[in-house]
Amino acid sequence: MYLAGSKTRQDEGGSAVHASSDSKGVGRRAAGVGSTAIALGVVSLLTDLSSEMVTAVLPLYLVVGLGMSPLAFGFLDGLYNGVTAFVRLLGGHVADRWSRHKLVAGIGYGLSAVCKPFLLLSGASTTALSATLAVDRIGKGIRTAPRDALISLSVDDAHQGRAFGVHRAMDTAGALLGPLAAFALLWMMTDAFDAVFMVSFCVATLGVLVLIAFVPGAKTAPAGAPRPTLRETLGILAEPRFRRLLIAATILGLVTVGDGFLYLGLQERLQLDAAFFPLLPLGSALVYLALAVPMGRLADRIGRRLPFLLGNLALVGAYSTLLLPFEGPVLLVLLLALLGVFYAATDGVLMALAGPGIPRERRAGGLALLQTGQATGRLFAAVLFGAAWTLWGVTAAFAVAAALLLAVVAVAAVLIRPESGAAPAQAGDA
DSSP: OOOTTOSEEEOTTSOEEEOGGGSTTHHHHHTTOOHHHHHHHHHHHHHHHHHHHHHHHHHIIIIIISOOOHHHHHHHHHHHHHGGGGTHHHHHHHHHHHTOHHHHHHHHHHHHHHTHHHHHHTTTOHHHHHHHHHHHHHHHHHHHHHHHHHHHHHSOGGGHHHHHHHHHHHHHHHHHHHHHHHHHHHHHSTTTHHHHHHHHHHHHHHHHHHHHHHSOOSOSSOTTOOOOOHHHHHGGGGSHHHHHHHHHHHHHHHTOOOHHHHHHHHHHHHTOOGGGGGGHHHHHHHHHHHHHHHHHHHHHHHOSHHHHHHHHHHHHHHHHHTTSSOOHHHHHHHHHHHHHHHHHHHHHHHHHHHGGGSOGGGHHHHHHHHHHHHHHHHHHHHHHHHHHHHHHOHHHHHHHHHHHHHHHHHHHHHHSOOOSOOOOOOTTOO
16 A cells, blocks of 8 residues: 555565556546546446346346246356356456456446346246346446446545445445336336336446446557556466455355345245335445445545455344344344445445555456456355255355354455555545
């Protein structure tokens, strides 16, 4: 870590790396987060509105509508959330290699948009659904690291947490609106899954158009600058601090149960009507929206390690609520609130924790490595939890998941070393 405003720093290998504050106008924009983060926030708002419309109804559509078992749903959920692991690194490296972060991100957003109608056309075919979900997640995998690199490179190190917090808050606003839109469609029309998928496609397309029109498209590396090879990108693994963070994120992903399972557990415990199922993500999204920016600013001030670890403990609490004798509104509010705290304290904070330690010319590739480890863990977690639910039942499956996650958080606390000090906020930070 290094103080904001310094011109260079020495990386762990001893070579000089230009600080983020060298980028044009970054100091002036820091207190205001920057136009890049805001524009990408709008794109993410629309894209998340689209994707959460589908995510909100997908568990119900697959398990209740198509009659899939929890094990089959676990496979598809793992595919939906984990297939990105195999393309994140590619997207990040290509963005760095071409120095075209916007272009690569745009390709990813476009893929996710065009696959939405095929969810309807796939019918009950597991093969077709798997292929469609895979394309959607490939799009997400391609875009995520270049997008986060654009955000990270647009502000100085002292404001990484805040910039990601603002972006994630706007992203979460879309996550809040998506289930509402899905609920409205299901309320107005019986079994209106086709309408949900088509409206989702239209909103995702609008997000791509906003990206094209408003996100700056200039190259992120000066002309003639060396382009990193894949070996150089992977060379980031030689840095002990990054390697420990990657291991921690991967093993935490391996014991992170997908949201769909939590919502299905709530639906089973509370016997919710199917029409209300898409509203379950709203509670966690509201908490995430309220806490994303404050949590990012707090992480900038006190260091990002502690909020990240406490956020994972909140997820342990979310699992545990399904094991305790809570009923009705108490169970509903507590679980969704803890899930929202988990996302607010971990999602953008993890990127802010890693970003400043990665050289600018390899920023997208480095973040992609971290996201790849996390997504790989979650891929296996979904399949294993689906099998556990099928074999042991929902209560035993969540009991094991809570115990394992608690143990892994303790390991992560050892792996992630305390930062040398939180970067001081610049004058004018409001």
